[in-house]
Amino acid sequence: MTVLLANPPLPAVECRQVTRRFAGQAVLDHLDLEIAPGEFVALLGSSGSGKTTLLRALAGLDRIDEGRLQVPEALAAVFQEPRLMPWKRAWRNVSLGVRGEGAKARALAAMTEVGLEHRLNAWPGTLSGGEAQRVALARALVREPKLLLLDEPFAALDALTRIRMHQLIIALWRAHNPAVLLVTHDVDEAVLLADRVVVLDHGRIAEQIQIRLPRPRQIATPAFHNLRARLLELLGVDSDPDVASAADDSQPLSRTGNR
Structure with missing residues (x-):
């Protein structure tokens, strides 16, 4: 008997060796990244790490100098300003x-x-x-959209409105099931919302962390605290040295470079 295996679904986003330079300096440096259909990915990194440049390239608002980008035709973007x-x-x-x-x-x-x-x-x-x-x-x-791009859309909102917007975006994501790429500087926001957190450093992926915490997520838990401390450490922010560098509910996908 022959067993036919179904082909895995094509990624919603596929970046292969993507490079973008400004004034001769690589802001995106041979970056590889995939986002599965329906996956919620948060992108963290210090200022200048390439987060917004990548999002703008995926949105078709900026060109790349090298490599290949594949995105669905049906995509939409929401920015910090409502525009x-x-x-x-x-x-x-x-x-x-x-x-x-x-x-x-x-x-x-x-x-x-x-x-x-x-x-x-x-x-x-x-x-x-x-x-x-x-x-x-x-x-x-x-x-x-099959791909929803979010560029710090909650950054200018007050704390209570931001919490409500977090709840709304999760409800909308579940209802419509697009792939989501959220650019944020907020570590708590990334862990609260995403299936996976990708940390950029100088235009390359420093690490990817799968978030396996149950939803709705609670900040005041040891697992959340450990993930937060780990991500802050990756971003160069001092954290409690007594906190373990990894949580039982997370799994590193890569530690250096790209996938």
Whole structure:
């Protein structure tokens, strides 16, 4: 009897030997990275490590000098600033680029998902910071992306709004199941949200850590604390020397260089 094995799904993101230079210096240095369909990956690194450069390249907003990038056609990006058109009402911002007679209905459905069905006709200038970011999320979701790129979208929000946005992004990710790449400077945010944390250093992957903590995740647990300390150490931040360098609920994927 012959057993036919199903082919594994193609990655949502595939980077092979990706290099980007500015003024002759490599910001991305022969970087290899894969993101599986439906996987949530957080990208950490100090300023200048190449995080935003990689995200912009994946979004098609910046070129690469060497290597190969593969991303799905259906992708969307949300940035730190909501980047709403102030002369368009909220639903029209959401439906930007959406073609067909059902554009408003799709915008309403997306705004309902992010809890803003009552703000459909609001002008951007009347929205709070959290509301504006939810409109930006709705604008991304209305395109049903296979890849969602998030460039520090919660950095400018107050602490309580940020917690609510974390809960919302997890709910939306579960509902739509896109691959997600989140660029962040916040170690706690990375561990709270991601399936895997990738640490960049000088344009290369220093380490990747699989996060195996159950959801919803709690900061006040030893496993979370150990992961946090380990990531801070990788980022060059002093941590409690008594904390173990690895947690039982994590598994390193690579320790030096690329995969």
